[in-house]
Amino acid sequence: MQLLSLQFALCFAALLALYWIAPKKAWQNALLLVGSIGFIGTHSLSAAVCVIVSTFIEWRLALAMGAVTERRPRLMVLWGSILLNVGQLAFFKYSQFFLPELATVLKPAGISLHVMSVLMPVGLSFWTLQKMTLTLDVFYRRKPATQSYWECLLFTAFFPTLLSGPIEFSRKLLPQFQTARTISTGQVAEAVWLLAMGAFHKAVIADNIGASVEVLMAPGHSGFSLLIGIWAYAVQIYADFAGYSYLARGCARLLGLDITQNFLAPYLAPNLSDFWKRWHVSLSGWLNEFIFVPTSLALRNWGTMSIIAAVWVTFLASGLWHGTGMAYVVWGSVHAVGLTIFNLTHGWRKRVKKKYGSAGWLKWSAVAVNFNWVCLGYFFFRAGHVGVAVDQLRSLFGHLDWDPVVENWNVIVPCTAVIFWLQSALAATKNEFWIFQKPIWFRAMAYLVLAFLLMRFYAPADRFIYFQF
Amino acid sequence: MTRTELLPKLLELARDVIGDEDLTFDGSTPFETIEEWDSMNHVHMIVRMEKAFGIRFNDAARLQSVVKVQDLLDFIADLKGI
Numbered sequence: 235m236q237l238l239s240l241q242f243a244l245c246f247a248a249l250l251a252l253y254w255i256a257p258k259k260a261w262q263n264a265l266l267l268v269g270s271i272g273f274i275g276t277h278s279l280s281a282a283v284c285v286i287v288s289t290f291i292e293w294r295l296a297l298a299m300g301a302v303t304e305r306r307p308r309l310m311v312l313w314g315s316i317l318l319n320v321g322q323l324a325f326f327k328y329s330q331f332f333l334p335e336l337a338t339v340l341k342p343a344g345i346s347l348h349v350m351s352v353l354m355p356v357g358l359s360f361w362t363l364q365k366m367t368l369t370l371d372v373f374y375r376r377k378p379a380t381q382s383y384w385e386c387l388l389f390t391a392f393f394p395t396l397l398s399g400p401i402e403f404s405r406k407l408l409p410q411f412q413t414a415r416t417i418s419t420g421q422v423a424e425a426v427w428l429l430a431m432g433a434f435h436k437a438v439i440a441d442n443i444g445a446s447v448e449v450l451m452a453p454g455h456s457g458f459s460l461l462i463g464i465w466a467y468a469v470q471i472y473a474d475f476a477g478y479s480y481l482a483r484g485c486a487r488l489l490g491l492d493i494t495q496n497f498l499a500p501y502l503a504p505n506l507s508d509f510w511k512r513w514h515v516s517l518s519g520w521l522n523e524f525i526f527v528p529t530s531l532a533l534r535n536w537g538t539m540s541i542i543a544a545v546w547v548t549f550l551a552s553g554l555w556h557g558t559g560m561a562y563v564v565w566g567s568v569h570a571v572g573l574t575i576f577n578l579t580h581g582w583r584k585r586v587k588k589k590y591g592s593a594g595w596l597k598w599s600a601v602a603v604n605f606n607w608v609c610l611g612y613f614f615f616r617a618g619h620v621g622v623a624v625d626q627l628r629s630l631f632g633h634l635d636w637d638p639v640v641e642n643w644n645v646i647v648p649c650t651a652v653i654f655w656l657q658s659a660l661a662a663t664k665n666e667f668w669i670f671q672k673p674i675w676f677r678a679m680a681y682l683v684l685a686f687l688l689m690r691f692y693a694p695a696d697r698f699i700y701f702q703f
Numbered sequence: 704m705t706r707t708e709l710l711p712k713l714l715e716l717a718r719d720v721i722g723d724e725d726l727t728f729d730g731s732t733p734f735e736t737i738e739e740w741d742s743m744n745h746v747h748m749i750v751r752m753e754k755a756f757g758i759r760f761n762d763a764a765r766l767q768s769v770v771k772v773q774d775l776l777d778f779i780a781d782l783k784g785i
Binding site for chain 1: 722723724741742743745746747749750753760763764765766767768
């Protein structure tokens with residue numbers, strides 16, 4: 235069941251009605267838990283079992299962590315949690331690759347290995363990281379261990395965030411399950427805005443421009459076609475993923491819960507460091523807090539090299555987390571190279587800033603360079619195969635001539651313009667609810683336009699891109 | 704060094720690391736509101752503070768829980784015993 239479907243809308247409406255009729259928060263939590271496990275069950279029963287068992291182990295580890303104060307046993311529990319979770323991710327994400335290879339290697343030795351196909355539980359990458367914060371937040375003394383298993387299970391299985399995040403920290407979301415919830419008309423209005431933006435980003439922008447991307451990046455096209463194609467893909471993947479995050483946040487807000495804003499106008503970032511503060515904020519916050527900062531601090535005697543080493547560790551981990559195969563490692567490496575350059579030019583950038591201040595041309599040049607660097611990574615991210623991406627890059631730089639196949643301007647230009655306009659509005663106001671600062675006639679017009687665009691250009695929703703992770 | 708001397712010294716270090724002579728903050732400022740205080744500058748700052756104040760931030764859990772400038776000032780004061 236997808237978030238953007240009639241089936242989900244009907245189930246969610248029924249749950250919402252029961253949820254707000256329920257007299258106590260314990261009943262509300264029970265409804266959410268049943269709804270969440272049922273939601274996973276619509277994808278696969280084995281995934282539901284996996285979430286239930288895996289969360290039980292994590293809950294016991296978090297309790298064990300909370301029960302001791304000495305550093306050594308706490309570290310042992312922490313490493314137990316890390317090994318279990320990384321092992322779980324590696325088994326489900328990589329077994330389909332290494333088990334057939336292993337069977338081939340063992341066959342000449344007379345050992346017959348019966349290879350079963352292992353289906354990855356839905357949203358595994360997302361809920362595993364979210365679940366790990368049950369133990370990590372206790373280790374870093376951000377919160378005490380939660381005594382209730384059912385609350386921990388609800389935290390892991392919470393259906394709006396389960397499939398593609400945002401990845402929540404236990405210290406932020408769990409306390410919300412432990413307090414009575416209320417909802418105001420203002421929150422309902424905000425939720426409706428988030429849901430409308432989510433549907434618009436996914437069904438109008440991402441799925442329409444996605445069809446053009448498929449044409450533009452098909453084999454045999456010129457470098458010019460690939461260049462426009464990868465720019466369009468940047469719009470598609472942003473609209474797709476941000477659309478999901480909007481929908482998840484809108485659903486949570488209707489339940490009286492607040493979850494992380496996952497995107498802050500990322501394509502207007504002037505450098506990669508800033509980009510990662512704006513793109514997939516919940517993942518970069520997780521990686522920053524639990525991989526980058528601990529690694530760089532542990533190596534801080536190395537000087538600047540400590541930061542560069544931590545950047546590489548973080549982005550290689552991010553690449554492996556995203557997908558299976560070398561293409562995602564290369565994608566992570568593209569970002570690591572960019573951030574290495576960013577660090578090594580720290581002194582030079584300080585001098586440039588001192589000389590030119592915040593000149594507009596300098597800022598927009600930096601934004602353009604940064605956007606194209608991100609697009610370079612997208613070649614590998616989209617292709618999923620290093621060879622395909624390298625061939626595309628060869629064509630891009632070898633045949634950068636006009637290609638009449640670029641005929642979808644009527645889709646690409648308005649979609650791109652709308653996305654950059656929305657990002658500019660968000661960056662200028664630093665408020666995703668900027669619409670509520672406008673006069674009522676403007677808001678009414680905005681909703682009418684959104685409704686019209688949804689009815690007129692609604693493309694049959696394909697799966698969300700990040701669903702595969 | 705007294706507690707009151709910590710804030711001006713911290714500000715001086717931050718201006719140098721971030722490269723902004725006009726940067727200003729006080730004890731109540733959350734780090735997330737200082738635009739260029741990203742995770743990389745955070746690590747640069749920790750290395751510079753350890754040298755400047757002659758301390759070592761060994762308690763990773765406490766370091767991770769620093770949210771406002773005052774949290775950091777208190778941490779430094781505790782390590783220096785002032």
